[in-house]
Amino acid sequence: xxxxxxxxxxxxxxxxxxxxxxxxxxxxxxxxxxxxxxxxxxxxxxxxxxxxxxxxxxxxxxxxxxxxxxxxx
Numbered sequence: 375x376x377x378x379x380x381x382x383x384x385x386x387x388x389x390x391x392x393x394x395x396x397x398x399x400x401x402x403x404x405x406x407x408x409x410x411x412x413x414x415x416x417x418x419x420x421x422x423x424x425x426x427x428x429x430x431x432x433x434x435x436x437x438x439x440x441x442x443x444x445x446x447x
Contacts (some may be wrong), residue, residue, distance in 0.1 A: 375418040375427060376442040377434055379405075386414035389439070394419060396437060398430055 377393055380386040386402045393400040399432065403415045418434070418441075421427040427443070430441065434441050 375421070375430060375434075376444060377418050379413045379440050380416070381411065381413060386416050387407055389416045392437075393425045393439065395433070398433065419434055430447045 378386065378389045380389070380408055381445045383402070383404075390400045390402055398418050400416055403417050405413050407413060418430055419427065421430065431441050431443070
């Protein structure tokens with residue numbers, strides 16, 4: 375579950391901290407785009423079930439955190 379993608383790592387760290395305060399596990403994964411720009415993705419999970427994923431997503435949405443579901447590579 376992605377909860378944001380930031381060019382500025384400090385912004386990603388802030389989002390990660392906010393998510394941790396909500397009781398969820400979060401980490402930052404840097405990814406380089408095809409144009410060479412580094413994006414710091416804030417990732418929540420992984421989850422062992424679809425229901426746990428939906429619970430976490432609901433918590434984030436209730437706290438105005440945009441989410442995007444994806445399969446981790």
